[in-house]
Amino acid sequence: EAKAKGRNTFHFYSQELDEAANERLYIENELRLAIRDNQFTLHYQPQVDYRNNEVVGYEALIRWEHPERGPIPPTKFIPIAEATGLIVELGEWVLEAACRFSVKLQKQGKVGNMSINLSARQFKDSNMKRVLSDVLARTNMPPKLLHLELTESMLMGDVEAAISQLHQIKALGVSLSIDDFGTGYSSLSYLKRFPVDILKVDRSFVKDIPEDPNDMEITAAIIAMAQKLNLEVVAEGVETKEQVDFLANNNCYVVQGYYYSPPIPEQSVEVFKVQ
Ligand code: C2E
Ligand code: MG
Ligand code: MG
Ligand code: MG
Numbered sequence: 663e664a665k666a667k668g669r670n671t672f673h674f675y676s677q678e679l680d681e682a683a684n685e686r687l688y689i690e691n692e693l694r695l696a697i698r699d700n701q702f703t704l705h706y707q708p709q710v711d712y713r714n715n716e717v718v719g720y721e722a723l724i725r726w727e728h729p730e731r732g733p734i735p736p737t738k739f740i741p742i743a744e745a746t747g748l749i750v751e752l753g754e755w756v757l758e759a760a761c762r763f764s765v766k767l768q769k770q771g772k773v774g775n776m777s778i779n780l781s782a783r784q785f786k787d788s789n790m791k792r793v794l795s796d797v798l799a800r801t802n803m804p805p806k807l808l809h810l811e812l813t814e815s816m817l818m819g820d821v822e823a824a825i826s827q828l829h830q831i832k833a834l835g836v837s838l839s840i841d842d843f844g845t846g847y848s849s850l851s852y853l854k855r856f857p858v859d860i861l862k863v864d865r866s867f868v869k870d871i872p873e874d875p876n877d878m879e880i881t882a883a884i885i886a887m888a889q890k891l892n893l894e895v896v897a898e899g900v901e902t903k904e905q906v907d908f909l910a911n912n913n914c915y916v917v918q919g920y921y922y923s924p925p926i927p928e929q930s931v932e933v934f935k936v937q
Pocket of ligand 2: 721778779811
């Protein structure tokens with residue numbers, strides 16, 4: 663009995679692993695076709711200043727509409743694109759498409775600040791600086807309107823190499839943000855040495871405000887620290903009026919989240935008004 667059960671358990675797990683491996687392989691193959699066939703679009707999520715209800719910028723977020731499967735979320739395919747190196751080509755496409763759209767908005771007299779997510783592989787790529795300056799030139803994007811989002815984990819490891827790469831990228835005139843701040847484990851002494859401009863408070867701290875007093879303390883502390891270090895601070899994943907009010911009362915005025923708007927397609931951005 664026990665033996666049979668053990669064998670079944672083994673088969674059960676091994677079958678699950680097979681399925682996960684097959685799914686990975688499937689996504690990897692489909693990613694190649696998707697890049698070739700332009701199955702990607704970008705959506706843009708407004709960042710709003712609480713004090714005057716003005717949009718101050720957008721974050722570009724990639725979307726994949728698979729012809730048979732429908733939408734596949736970035737949390738599923740970005741790690742695979744990263745592991746296979748496909749992210750380098752895909753990331754360059756994101757960069758160029760987001761810059762082009764920003765320039766279009768600027769021509770309409772709208773705010774052009776554009777945040778894009780960089781992956782670890784792109785950040786470490788020795789061609790990164792050249793790719794960036796080529797895209798900026800090709801699209802006529804004013805460098806200071808481009809905000810590159812990095813995560814703490816990308817900067818740890820070889821910290822000296824990361825600092826040098828950050829300085830080289832910054833020399834192009836772009837701004838740098840730390841995304842999902844508080845979820846990685848960068849030490850505060852390093853934070854001071856990274857030439858970054860913006861901290862994005864991770865959604866995990868914001869989502870249980872006002873029920874969780876610990877999260878409220880942590881969020882307030884992150885905002886206070888950002889200000890001490892002369893960094894701008896943006897809160898992510900803000901969904902309720904209570905959260906916006908709490909953040910503003912603690913001196914974080916720029917917020918991004920479903921409370922103001924989910925990520926939206928280009929045509930919706932062009933007519934977007936803060937409610
Ligand atoms: P992220 O950069 O931290 O982006 C924020 C994520 O939170 C987005 O998920 C956004 O849709 C979601 N979000 C925004 N407001 C709210 C809210 O109020 N509530 C909740 N529950 N969620 C909210 P999305 O678009 O699925 O992207 C997930 C992650 O995938 C991103 O996290 C980023 O790490 C990665 N990603 C997305 N686009 C790109 C890209 O073009 N390149 C790279 N390298 N990574 C990307
Ligand atoms: Mg981001
Ligand atoms: Mg984030
Ligand atoms: Mg996040």
